[in-house]
Amino acid sequence: MPYVYILASQKYGTLYIGVTRDLIKRVYEHKSGFVPGFTRQYKVHRLVWFQQCDSIISVIQREKQMKAWKRDWKISLIEESNPHWLDLYPALLS
Secondary structure (H helix, E strand, O other), X not given: OOEEEEEXXXXXXXXXXXXXXXXXXXXHHHHHOOOOOHHHHOOOOEEEEEEEOXXXXXXXXXXXXXXXXXXXXXXXXXXXXXXXXXXXHHXXXX
């Protein structure tokens, strides 16, 4: 199943929105610096929010929708389920 996810550099820091079919692998790639570009350059490695979608089409639509949102809306979305901006990645591994 595909996922849309948000990474942050820190609480209220730089945000990155992405999509993947393998959330654990993709976040690991970001954390390890395997992915050249934005997340490596700005040290955006903390998984703060994710959502599983039914199809690749729906996940891409959700990503585009979220990327068009104001920053405050993205922060509100994160804080609804993760008010302390904890890194959710370790919980995925257990």
